[in-house]
Amino acid sequence: MGRNLQSTGQLRPVDLAREHGLSTQAIRNYEEAGALPAAARSASGYRGYTSLHAAALRAFLALLPGHGHRTATAIMRAVNEGAAEEAFRLIDESHALLLDDRRTLRAVENALRDLEPTAATATEPGGAPGVTFIGPLAERLGIRPATLRAWERAGLVRPRRDPLTGYRVYDEADVRDARLVHQLRRGGHLLGQIAPLIAQVRAAGGLAPLEAALGDWRDRLSARGRALLAGAATLEEYLRERERD
Template sequence: MRLRPVDLAREHGLSTQAVRNYEAEGILPPAERTEHGYRVYTPRHAMALRVFTALVPAHGHQGAAAILRAVHRGATEDALALIDDGHAQLREDRRTLASVERALRDLEPGRAPGPPAKGPSAPFSGRSPLPPATRAPAPARPEAMFVGDLARLLEVRPATLRTWERAGLVGPRRDPRTGYRVYGPADVRDARLVRQLRRGGYLLEQIMPLLDQVRAAGGVGPLEAALGDWRARLTRRGLAMLAAAAELNAYLAHPHAPEAHASDTSAPDRGETDMGEMDTSETDMGERDTGEPGREPGTDGLPARGGPR
C-alpha cells in the first residue's frame, strides 16, 4: 500500500513538510522514491509516526526523536535506555513534588518541621557550604537569623540567598549597628519556599507571583492549586508513558520492524518551510524535556527547568 506525505500528515494535523522533516531526522524510516523522485510511504511509516506522536507527551520532542532514531539504526538497547531515563526522571519529579508538599506543611503556623528526606529517595540533595562536622543546626522558627545561619538551615550558600534577595524573593532588613542582613520569620518562610520551589523546577521569575500570593494571603494556601496541577501533569505523563510503550512495542513486533540502515541523506523539498512541529513545551512543573541528558544550571546554583505553564 502506497501512501503520500499528505496521507500521513492529515492523521495528526501536521504539514506535509513536517513529515518530510521527520524522515530526514530519522524519526521515520527512509522512504523509497519513484522514478520521478517522489517519496513513497507505507503503512510502516504511518505506524512510526503514530509511535512518535505517542512518545512526545511522554518523553518530549527531543526524547521521542532520539528513541526512534535509535530504533531505526537498529540500536534497540539504546532506545530502551532512553526510555529508562525518562521513567527515572518522572520518579525524581514525583519525589521533588513530595518534598515541596512536605516543606509547605512545615510552613504552616504552629507545625514543627518534618524530618528531611534521606537516602536515595531524597530529591536534589544539594551541597552545604560547610562540612558536616562544622554545621550548627538552626532553630526551625527563629525570631531572627543571619545569612550564615539561614544558609545552613536551607543547605545553600550565602551567595544563593543574596541572589534571591536581588531577585526580590526575600527582603531581609539590615541591622542598624552592624549592617548585617537579618531574616525575620516571614523572610525565613519565604526563603524555605523559594528553596523548595527551585527544587521543583521553578525559575526565579516564576516564583515571585507565587510569593506575592503567599504574602497577600498570609500563608501557603494559594499554592495548593498549583501543586495539584503539578501532580495532575505528572500523572498524565506517566499514563502517556504507558501508551507510548504499547505503541513502540507493537512497532518493534511488526513483521517489517526497522533494521539498521544508512541514514537518508535526501534533503527535504525546497520552498516548503512550514515545519509543523508539535508544541512540546509543556511537560510538568518544570519538568524539563526528558530527552535532554541534564539540566541547565540556574543563576542561583540550583537546577533550572521549565517551571509551571
C-alpha cells in the same frame, strides 16, 4: 502518480499527513530527522511510504506528549537504526525524570505540611514587630548562623540589612523561605534543587497560593505518566510491525 504508488501498496506523504492533520512538509521533516525510516524513492524521486512508515508516525506522535520532541525523535531514530537498546535507555531516562519530579513534589508537600504557621517576631534589641535576626532564626531552626549565610549566598533567603547596624533582618517572607529550605534540606535535597522551588514560592506570592497549585502540578505529572504508558504501547506496536516487515 498517486494511483501508481497506492496500487503497489505504497503511500504518499499526504496519505500519512492526512490521518493526523499534519502537513506533508512535516512528514518529510520527520523522515529527515530519523523519526521515520527512510522512504523508498521512485525513478522520478517521489517518496513512497508503507504501512511501516504509518506505524512509525503513530509511534512518534504517541511518544511526543510524554518525552518531548527531542527525546521522542532520538528514541525513534535509535529504533530505525536498529539500536533498540539505546531507545530503551532513553525511555528509562524519561521515566527517571518523572520519578524525580514526583519526589520533588512529595518533598514540597511534606515541607508545607510540616510548616506550622508562625509569625516572625523581633527578638533582638532594635528590632521591629514582624522581623527577626540571624541568631534567633538559626536557633529556632536548630541550625548554625553560618548555614543561613550559606543559604543567602545561594539566593535561597534574601534578608535585608539594617541601615544603622548592618545586621541581617529577616521579615516574614524570609522566615518562610528559611523554614522551607530547612525542611527540604532535611529531606535530602541539594541547594541547587531547592532554588527553583523557592522561586516558585516567591512567584506564587507565598505558601498558600503554592499549596493551591500543587494539585495542578500533581495532575500534570499524572498526565505525563499516562502519556509515557501510551507512547510505550504504540512504540511496541511499531516494534512488532518492524519484526513482521
